[in-house]
Amino acid sequence: MVETNEKVIVCKNMVKRFGSFVADDNLTFDVYKGEIFGFLGANGAGKTTAIRILCGLLEPTSGDISVAGCDVYKQTEQLKRRIGYMSQRFSLYEDLTVYENIRFYGGIYGMDAKVRRQKTDDMLEKLGIADQKNRLVASMPLGWKQKLAFSLAILHDPQIVFLDEPTGGVDPVTRRQFWNLIYEAVEKGITVFVTTHYMDEAEYCDRVSIMNNGRIEALDTPQRLKKLYQAENMDEVFLKIAR
Amino acid sequence: MNRFFGFLIKEFRHILRDRRTLGILIFIPIAQLMLFGFVLTNEIKNINMAVVDYSHSDLSRKLISRINASQYFTVAYPSASENELPALMRSGKIKVAMVINRDFETEFINHQRSSVQIIADGSEPNMARLVVNYTQNTISAVLMDQFSVKPELAAIKPEVRMMFNETMKESYNFVPGLIAVILMLISAMMTALTIAREKESGTMEILLASPIKPIQIIAGKVMPYLLISFINICVILLLGVLVFGVPIKGSLLLFLFECTLFILVALSLGILISTVVKTQMTAMMMSGFGLMLPTLLLSGFIFPIKNMPVVLQVVSAAMPPRWFIAMARDIMIKGSTFADVWFPTLVLGGMTAFLLLVSARKFKNRLE
Structure with missing residues (x-):
C-alpha cells in the first residue's frame, strides 16, 4: 500500500436520477493515490452508474466530482486521457488478434508507435503470451481475455483505472493471477477503483465502500469494517449491510 | 489524426476478417444486376x-x-x-x-x-x-x-x-433503381449494423471512455463502406454497359457525383438509425423494413409514382431513392446535364445535411 494524502477522486454529494428513479443518492467519498479502492454492492445498487459518471460516460444530476484533477462535467476530454476503463463485458474485439487489439488501443490513446511497440512486447512477455500474439481473441480462454483487457486498460499509464466487475465467471486461481496484475499496476503508481461481487476480493482492497439502494452504507478498511460489524469476514459484513 | 487512422485500420480489419460478409457485399450487387437484367431483357428474344x-x-x-x-x-x-x-x-x-x-x-x-x-x-x-x-x-x-x-x-x-418502345429504353430503368437498392443496403444497413455491434459488445463504452472523438468514430465507421459502395457502383455500371448495353448518355462524372451524394444520404441514414438502436437485431429490422421497402415500393423503382394515391406520392417525395432514381435515369437515358437535375441534387444535399445534423445531436459523447 502506497497510501499518500493526494486525492485522485474527490466526490461530493454525487446524485444521479433517471426520471424518478434515484440510482446514486448523495455519494461522498475520496480515493487516494496508489490505493485499491473496492466498490461493493448488490446488483442494482448503483455501482455501475457511479463508475460511468467517474469515467465521464454519464453526466451526474448534481454533485461536485473531480477525477484525476478533472471536473466530470466540463473536462471530460482531459479526463479520458488520464483514466483507464475496463467494463463488465470487457473491451476486446473478438475478431481481431491479440496484437491487433493492442495496436488499436495504443492508437486510440494516441500513443507513439515506438513506445507502443516497446510496451506491447513487455506486456506480451509479462502475460506469457508472446507466442500467441497472432491468435484471434475469440479463441482465447476467458481468464486470458480478462488479463489482456486489464493490461490494455493500463497500457497508456493512466492515473487511475476503473475496473467494473473484472473477474466475473473465472476460477479462483485465475482470479488470483488477475489480482497479481492489479498489485503490479499499483506498484507502478496506478490507483485502482474496482467493483466486485466476490467478497474474498474485497479483502484484497485497501479500503472498501459498500453500497445499498444507491447509498454508501459503509466505507473503511476491511479490518475496521469487520470489527465494526463484528464479522469474521467481508462476506458477513456485506450480508449485514445489504441483507 | 493518429487516433483516427488507428481506428480506420481497425474497421478495415473487421471487414476484411469477415470474408463471408465482404463476399456477400461484393457479390450481391452483381447477382441482383444479372437477375434483373436477364429477367427484364431476355423475355423477348x-x-x-x-x-x-x-x-x-x-x-x-x-x-x-x-x-x-x-x-x-x-x-x-x-x-x-x-x-x-x-x-x-x-x-x-x-x-x-x-x-x-x-x-x-x-x-x-x-x-x-x-x-x-x-x-x-x-x-x-x-x-x-x-x-x-x-x-x-x-x-x-x-x-x-x-x-x-x-x-x-x-x-x-x-x-x-x-x-415497351422499340428501343427498349424502359428495360434499363432497373440499373438506377438497383443502384439505389444496393446503396441503401450496404451504406445504410451496414453502417447501422457496425455501430450497433460496438454497442452490443460493450466496446462502444470503451471507445467513449477513451480520448477518441465521436466524430472520428463515425467517420471511421463510414469510410470503409463509402469505399465498398463506390466499388459496387463501378461494378454495376461496368456490367450494365458491357453486358446489357445500358447507355450513359449524360456525363459520367455527373453521374458518379450524384451516386456519391446518394451514398452520403444513405450513410447518414445508417448513422441516424444507429443512434436510436441498441442491438444489431433492431438495426437490421429498422434498416430492413424502414429503408428497403420504401426503396423498393415508393421510389418509382418498381411502381410508377404517377399511379400512386396522392398521399403516397407525398410520402414518396420524402424518400431519398425517389429523387436519386429519377435523376439517375435522366442522366443515363436522356443525357440530362446538371442544369436539368439541380433540383433533385439540392433535395438530396438538403437531406444529407438534415440527417447529419439530427444524428450529430443524437450521437452523444456520453452514454444514455
Whole structure:
C-alpha cells in the first residue's frame, strides 16, 4: 500500500436520477493515490452508474466530482486521457488478434508507435503470451481475455483505472493471477477503483465502500469494517449491510 | 489524426476478417444486376412465329422479312395455314402467329390503314402482352419506312397499350433503381449494423471512455463502406454497359457525383438509425423494413409514382431513392446535364445535411 494524502477522486454529494428513479443518492467519498479502492454492492445498487459518471460516460444530476484533477462535467476530454476503463463485458474485439487489439488501443490513446511497440512486447512477455500474439481473441480462454483487457486498460499509464466487475465467471486461481496484475499496476503508481461481487476480493482492497439502494452504507478498511460489524469476514459484513 | 487512422485500420480489419460478409457485399450487387437484367431483357428474344399470308403482296413479304430480321422474332413457319395454328401453339413450337388479310396491301395504299391479326399464346399472359406489343411496334416501323407515314396513322390495332418502345429504353430503368437498392443496403444497413455491434459488445463504452472523438468514430465507421459502395457502383455500371448495353448518355462524372451524394444520404441514414438502436437485431429490422421497402415500393423503382394515391406520392417525395432514381435515369437515358437535375441534387444535399445534423445531436459523447 502506497497510501499518500493526494486525492485522485474527490466526490461530493454525487446524485444521479433517471426520471424518478434515484440510482446514486448523495455519494461522498475520496480515493487516494496508489490505493485499491473496492466498490461493493448488490446488483442494482448503483455501482455501475457511479463508475460511468467517474469515467465521464454519464453526466451526474448534481454533485461536485473531480477525477484525476478533472471536473466530470466540463473536462471530460482531459479526463479520458488520464483514466483507464475496463467494463463488465470487457473491451476486446473478438475478431481481431491479440496484437491487433493492442495496436488499436495504443492508437486510440494516441500513443507513439515506438513506445507502443516497446510496451506491447513487455506486456506480451509479462502475460506469457508472446507466442500467441497472432491468435484471434475469440479463441482465447476467458481468464486470458480478462488479463489482456486489464493490461490494455493500463497500457497508456493512466492515473487511475476503473475496473467494473473484472473477474466475473473465472476460477479462483485465475482470479488470483488477475489480482497479481492489479498489485503490479499499483506498484507502478496506478490507483485502482474496482467493483466486485466476490467478497474474498474485497479483502484484497485497501479500503472498501459498500453500497445499498444507491447509498454508501459503509466505507473503511476491511479490518475496521469487520470489527465494526463484528464479522469474521467481508462476506458477513456485506450480508449485514445489504441483507 | 493518429487516433483516427488507428481506428480506420481497425474497421478495415473487421471487414476484411469477415470474408463471408465482404463476399456477400461484393457479390450481391452483381447477382441482383444479372437477375434483373436477364429477367427484364431476355423475355423477348427470338420468339418463334408462324405467319399466315393471304395477301402475298410486296408489303406483306417485306413485313415478314423485317419481323424475321428483328432480334425479337424468328419466323419459323412463314407460310402456315390457319388450321395448323392451334396445334403449333399447343405444342409450344410457336408463341405467336400473324394472319395477313388478302387486301392488306390495297387497303393500306387506299386508306392509309390496314390490319393484321396477331394471335398470341394467352397461357402466359405477360409474355403474350409483350409479344403483341413487339409485333405491333415492328409492323409500325416497317410501314413507316415503306411509306414514311407516322405510326399513328398506320396503326394496326390501337387497343393494346404500349409497354415497351422499340428501343427498349424502359428495360434499363432497373440499373438506377438497383443502384439505389444496393446503396441503401450496404451504406445504410451496414453502417447501422457496425455501430450497433460496438454497442452490443460493450466496446462502444470503451471507445467513449477513451480520448477518441465521436466524430472520428463515425467517420471511421463510414469510410470503409463509402469505399465498398463506390466499388459496387463501378461494378454495376461496368456490367450494365458491357453486358446489357445500358447507355450513359449524360456525363459520367455527373453521374458518379450524384451516386456519391446518394451514398452520403444513405450513410447518414445508417448513422441516424444507429443512434436510436441498441442491438444489431433492431438495426437490421429498422434498416430492413424502414429503408428497403420504401426503396423498393415508393421510389418509382418498381411502381410508377404517377399511379400512386396522392398521399403516397407525398410520402414518396420524402424518400431519398425517389429523387436519386429519377435523376439517375435522366442522366443515363436522356443525357440530362446538371442544369436539368439541380433540383433533385439540392433535395438530396438538403437531406444529407438534415440527417447529419439530427444524428450529430443524437450521437452523444456520453452514454444514455
